Amino acid sequence: MLKKDLMMRNPLRAVSDANGYILPEGGLGxxxxxxxxxxTALLVQLSLNSLLKGDNxxxxxxxxxxxxxxxxxxxxxxxxxxxxxxxxxxxxxNELLPQRFIMTFNIDGFSVPRLDExxxxxxxxxxxxxxxxxxxxxPFNEQLKRTDLHALKDLxxxxxxxxxxxxxxxxxxEPDAEGLPIQISEYADLLDVAIKLEPEDNExxxxxxxxxxxxxxxxxxxxxxxxxxxx
Amino acid sequence: xxxxxxxxxxxxxxxHIDSGKTTLTExxxxxxxxxxxxxxxxxxxxxxxxxxxxxxxxxxxxxxxxAATFCEWNDHAINIIDTPGHVDFTxxxxxxxxxxxxxxxxxxxxxxxxSQSITVDQQMKRYKVPCIAFVNKCDRSGANPERVVSQLxxxxxxxxxxxxxxxxxxxxxxxxxxxxxxxxxYFDGENGEIIRREEIPAELQEKAExxxxxxxxxxxxxxxxxxxxxLEEQEISPDMILQAMRKGVLKxxxxxxxxxxxxxxxxxxxxxxxxxxxxPDPSEVTxxxxxxxxxxxxxxxxxxSEDPTVALAFKLEDGQYGQLTYIRVYQGVLAKGDTxxxxxxxxKIKIGRLVQMHSNQMEDINEISAGYIGALFGIxxxxxxxxxxxxxxxxxxxxxxxxxxxxxALVPKDNKSQINMSKALNRFSKExxxxxxxxxxxxxxxxxxxxxxxxxEVYVERMQREYNAExxxxxxxxxxxxxxxxxxxxxYTHKKQTGGxxxxxxxxxxxxxxxxxxxxxxxxxxxxxxxxxxxxxxxxGFKASLAKGALMEFPVTGIRxxxxxxxxxxxxxxxxxxxxxxxxAFIDAYKRAKPVIHxxxxxxxxxxxxxxxxxxxxxxxxxxxxxxxxxxxxxMCVVECQVPLAEMFGYSTVLRSSTQGKAQFTMEFANxxxxxxxxxEELQKKRDEEAKKGAA
Numbered sequence: 001m002l003k004k005d006l007m008m009r010n011p012l013r014a015v016s017d018a019n020g021y022i023l024p025e026g027g028l029g030x031x032x033x034x035x036x037x038x039x040t041a042l043l044v045q046l047s048l049n050s051l052l053k054g055d056n057x058x059x060x061x062x063x064x065x066x067x068x069x070x071x072x073x074x075x076x077x078x079x080x081x082x083x084x085x086x087x088x089x090x091x092x093x094n095e096l097l098p099q100r101f102i103m104t105f106n107i108d109g110f111s112v113p114r115l116d117e118x119x120x121x122x123x124x125x126x127x128x129x130x131x132x133x134x135x136x137x138x139p140f141n142e143q144l145k146r147t148d149l150h151a152l153k154d155l156x157x158x159x160x161x162x163x164x165x166x167x168x169x170x171x172x173x174e175p176d177a178e179g180l181p182i183q184i185s186e187y188a189d190l191l192d193v194a195i196k197l198e199p200e201d202n203e204x205x206x207x208x209x210x211x212x213x214x215x216x217x218x219x220x221x222x223x224x225x226x227x228x229x230x231x
Numbered sequence: 232x233x234x235x236x237x238x239x240x241x242x243x244x245x246x247h248i249d250s251g252k253t254t255l256t257e258x259x260x261x262x263x264x265x266x267x268x269x270x271x272x273x274x275x276x277x278x279x280x281x282x283x284x285x286x287x288x289x290x291x292x293x294x295x296x297x298a299a300t301f302c303e304w305n306d307h308a309i310n311i312i313d314t315p316g317h318v319d320f321t322x323x324x325x326x327x328x329x330x331x332x333x334x335x336x337x338x339x340x341x342x343x344x345x346s347q348s349i350t351v352d353q354q355m356k357r358y359k360v361p362c363i364a365f366v367n368k369c370d371r372s373g374a375n376p377e378r379v380v381s382q383l384x385x386x387x388x389x390x391x392x393x394x395x396x397x398x399x400x401x402x403x404x405x406x407x408x409x410x411x412x413x414x415x416x417y418f419d420g421e422n423g424e425i426i427r428r429e430e431i432p433a434e435l436q437e438k439a440e441x442x443x444x445x446x447x448x449x450x451x452x453x454x455x456x457x458x459x460x461x462l463e464e465q466e467i468s469p470d471m472i473l474q475a476m477r478k479g480v481l482k483x484x485x486x487x488x489x490x491x492x493x494x495x496x497x498x499x500x501x502x503x504x505x506x507x508x509x510x511p512d513p514s515e516v517t518x519x520x521x522x523x524x525x526x527x528x529x530x531x532x533x534x535x536s537e538d539p540t541v542a543l544a545f546k547l548e549d550g551q552y553g554q555l556t557y558i559r560v561y562q563g564v565l566a567k568g569d570t571x572x573x574x575x576x577x578x579k580i581k582i583g584r585l586v587q588m589h590s591n592q593m594e595d596i597n598e599i600s601a602g603y604i605g606a607l608f609g610i611x612x613x614x615x616x617x618x619x620x621x622x623x624x625x626x627x628x629x630x631x632x633x634x635x636x637x638x639x640a641l642v643p644k645d646n647k648s649q650i651n652m653s654k655a656l657n658r659f660s661k662e663x664x665x666x667x668x669x670x671x672x673x674x675x676x677x678x679x680x681x682x683x684x685x686x687x688e689v690y691v692e693r694m695q696r697e698y699n700a701e702x703x704x705x706x707x708x709x710x711x712x713x714x715x716x717x718x719x720x721x722x723y724t725h726k727k728q729t730g731g732x733x734x735x736x737x738x739x740x741x742x743x744x745x746x747x748x749x750x751x752x753x754x755x756x757x758x759x760x761x762x763x764x765x766x767x768x769x770x771x772g773f774k775a776s777l778a779k780g781a782l783m784e785f786p787v788t789g790i791r792x793x794x795x796x797x798x799x800x801x802x803x804x805x806x807x808x809x810x811x812x813x814x815x816a817f818i819d820a821y822k823r824a825k826p827v828i829h830x831x832x833x834x835x836x837x838x839x840x841x842x843x844x845x846x847x848x849x850x851x852x853x854x855x856x857x858x859x860x861x862x863x864x865x866x867m868c869v870v871e872c873q874v875p876l877a878e879m880f881g882y883s884t885v886l887r888s889s890t891q892g893k894a895q896f897t898m899e900f901a902n903x904x905x906x907x908x909x910x911x912e913e914l915q916k917k918r919d920e921e922a923k924k925g926a927a
Contacts, residue, residue: 065386066860094904099875102860110865111737118861121845128854164545 026157032167033197039166046116048130058130062137112151133163140183164218243312246840247335250889251367255493263302307507308822310604330559333510340374344382370492423496450475513602520625532562539620571618584608636831640705651700713780714789715824718743723816733803734810745791753793761797768806770901772813831876832900839894854878
């Protein structure tokens with residue numbers, strides 16, 4: 001009941017399809033922003049949205065330890081609890097916990113074949129089957145090849161899942177001719193959705209750079225105090 | 232014992248098991264002339280390191296009890312507390328940290344920051360202990376002190392900075408470059424006791440200069456003069472750097488890192504220098520006591536020897552001459568013949584023999600001044616007791632003591648063992664507040680309770696070795712609990728009229744789940760529906776009902792009871808009648824409040840080579856565990872999970888056999904969670920079977 005209630009009040013519902021998904025199966029999405037604007041906070045909310053729906057989410061962090069990622073979840077979840085005045089937040093949290101899996105790699109130690117190996121191992125032993133994968137901290141620079149993104153797309157299809165990335169942009173860089181941040185311009189055709197977070201007055205706007213259907217028409221922002229999505 | 236306070240250091244050596252802290256302590260004692268020969272930890276030569284004074288510790292190569300020892304270095308008096316590394320003994324670690332002013336965090340240059348180091352580090356944070364780090368075992372193959380420094384930053388969030396550079400690593404480890412004095416240090420002589428200072432090897436010169444610059448840049452954050460000198464490119468003296476670093480260390484804002492190999496006698500003396508130069512003296516640490524006469528108001532102790540005495544008993548040991556009590560004096564002086572009050576019991580104690588300890592050898596002294604650690608004989612007290620001047624009613628802040636999560640039945644083999652067992656249990660429960668013991672009234676068995684399987688195992692072994700008590704142990708039992716999940720109203724009348732004076736009492740109200748504690752009783756009776764003198768009987772009755780829940784006879788916790796109505800009889804109502812009414816009301820309401828069983832959940836952290844990651848996760852999955860995450864770091868992977876304690880029995884064997892002995896794990900209590908229905912049914916079945924067996 002509680003879960004359903006939270007789902008109904010979730011602002012992300014407005015931008016999702018009938019089944020509650022923003023990305024299609026096998027799809028790739030990117031959250032672009034400068035450092036410290038709220039990429040991880042948004043990613044965690046996308047993940048929590050999926051957990052509340054009953055889906056499993058795999059959160060991959062390149063750099064941060066498991067403890068720090070857990071803290072992000074707890075923080076955002078507690079904020080949601082306070083915002084929506086949920087009483088038994090701990091019970092709900094315990095219910096969601098088994099659906100979430102955090103994996104962390106050193107940036108140098110991460111590769112798509114390695115991730116594939118880990119996921120296959122988890123799936124074979126029936127330990128974890130992700131319906132959503134979030135990759136926080138993958139460097140979108142000259143070292144990232146188009147083939148890597150193709151491989152991730154294949155991986156996401158293989159596990160009937162979809163993948164969200166965070167992409168770090170820089171203040172001084174001009175966007176490309178299409179208006180896209182240069183970090184993603186080379187891979188734009190591979191991305192189904194791209195959202196840019198931009199501080200504006202007293203809030204952080206979610207500008208949809210690329211996307212289709214309802215996501216492109218919705219007007220969403222983050223509350224800088226709680227980092228929660230507002231309608 | 233009469234040194235000025237600025238030349239006193241109370242330091243602890245905290246670390247992961249097997250990172251070599253006992254060897255390090257042994258070397259320190261050797262260099263400070265406290266011992267005259269060096270022994271190995273595992274006792275290959277049959278003597279064993281001095282700090283591991285208990286037989287069992289010698290055999291296992293681990294340190295269980297924290298012996299305190301005194302030594303002198305560079306005109307400084309140093310008290311060293313050797314702390315245990317295993318997580319099952321954390322109460323010992325925490326108790327030691329309570330009396331320390333600073334610590335040396337020992338890390339293994341191969342293993343780096345491991346899960347246990349994280350636990351120890353959190354404990355240091357809790358007690359705000361400033362520390363310096365020592366990256367040990369640089370002679371081992373795979374040694375990489377730089378990786379350990381970056382792990383200190385990333386994993387523990389320390390602002391770590393190297394104070395030295397290694398000269399050669401692994402088998403070629405020869406010495407260190409001191410980045411403060413810009414000298415190369417080599418350790419000559421049979422036991423590394425002769426320090427040879429030379430110029431920095433040419434191949435390291437550039438790197439050393441670079442690192443020194445980083446060090447000065449870091450240090451200049453804590454000293455404006457140094458910052459100025461650095462910016463103006465003036466000559467910077469070693470003393471300026473050390474003074475600035477000291478300020479950072481005392482604020483816990485920076486962790487200087489030293490390197491070496493205690494086993495190969497390298498880098499120990501510079502570490503000792505650092506302990507005297509960088510760690511705080513007792514007057515630089517704020518110690519707080521609670522004034523029991525002023526509703527436990529906080530009082531800052533002065534660390535002056537002139538003020539009335541306040542001392543804390545932090546460890547007990549059973550020695551040849553009776554109970555040895557380790558104490559730290561926080562204020563005033565504790566001298567032979569003084570009379571003090573044990574503020575917990577209110578009993579007067581007269582100070583008899585005072586000693587300064589060097590592990591299990593001792594030296595008689597006449598007094599212990601503020602800031603010092605010593606031991607006294609012939610005092611009956613428990614660990615954690617405060618001794619204060621009769622004028623003061625102070626207690627040192629109470630330490631957080633978790634409730635036990637596991638229990639074990641003990642049956643002595645013969646009468647002699649029975650007597651020895653009770654002696655041992657009496658001692659252990661005084662020494663360790665997380666170790667408890669009682670006699671089960673129904674089975675008449677002696678039950679011991681503690682924080683984990685290993686915790687209890689060690690005590691059973693100590694019982695046999697030190698007290699010659701042979702005991703058989705039962706299966707470990709998990710401390711399950713019962714609680715309710717919804718509110719239920721009650722309106723219960725206890726009425727008995729079967730000859731003699733009657734009994735009458737009616738109580739009405741409700742019980743409901745209570746998340747913030749174990750039990751709360753609220754009296755909302757108005758208009759004297761229940762006479763005031765019977766209210767406490769009602770509370771007693773409800774409390775008594777908590778001992779055994781109606782579901783499976785486990786203790787009941789997390790309940791709030793409110794009474795708001797009732798009735799009494801002028802003649803037939805009594806305390807007993809209202810107690811009975813409360814018990815009846817509880818039984819009646821409990822069933823309707825949807826009771827459930829809760830079990831202890833442990834936080835388990837497993838370190839394994841990456842190739843076994845899948846296997847390890849499989850073992851957790853089979854044990855009803857929730858995997859929180861997996862962290863890959865080069866060849867190793869750390870799996871964090873939560874697993875019910877009931878599923879963890881014998882896990883160390885399973886883990887060893889499924890990973891070729893290459894993985895290790897630590898476990899600590901996390902929280903209580905509801906047991907799934909299927910497991911509740913199993914527990915019920917098991918209980919019924921046991922009951923049947925008992926009846927037969």
